[in-house]
Amino acid sequence: MIVRSLHDLDGTNRDVVTPNWRSKRIILAGDGVGFSMHETVLKAGTVNDFWYANHVEAVLCVEGEGELTDKETGEVFQLRPGTLYLLDGHERHQVRPRTDIRTVCVFNPPVTGREVHDENGVYPLIRSEELPT
Numbered sequence: 001m002i003v004r005s006l007h008d009l010d011g012t013n014r015d016v017v018t019p020n021w022r023s024k025r026i027i028l029a030g031d032g033v034g035f036s037m038h039e040t041v042l043k044a045g046t047v048n049d050f051w052y053a054n055h056v057e058a059v060l061c062v063e064g065e066g067e068l069t070d071k072e073t074g075e076v077f078q079l080r081p082g083t084l085y086l087l088d089g090h091e092r093h094q095v096r097p098r099t100d101i102r103t104v105c106v107f108n109p110p111v112t113g114r115e116v117h118d119e120n121g122v123y124p125l126i127r128s129e130e131l132p133t
Helices: none
Strands: 015-017 021-027 036-042 048-051 056-063 066-070 076-079 084-086 092-097 101-108
Touching: none
Parallel strands: none
Antiparallel strands: 015 021, 021 036, 036 101, 048 092, 056 084, 056 101, 066 076, 066 092
16 A cells, blocks of 8 residues: 655655646656556646657646647647546647646556656656666
């Protein structure tokens, strides 16, 4: 059994902070459960371009409001508490928070926590068995 508090992650290597967002990596590949789970807060007024070419991501908005744009089709969706989007086709997308948006995200395959978005917003595929011990 794994029990963690978001507050326990503050300031650890599972607490990733960028100018546009903060992501607390609650479950990672090294936990060995087949998915990763994060709490991510995107800052109001930012523009965030993402493309998870190597992962499927499900995102549940639990707080805040904004806009999600499918960059492949141009479709725009409103984000508000209770809205979920699933990037099952590895869609390039953009999130524009009007207020701070707090989300819970699940990735498959799981991320290791060492990924960094590249210039296209992509996380590389890193398997936990490839990490140095």
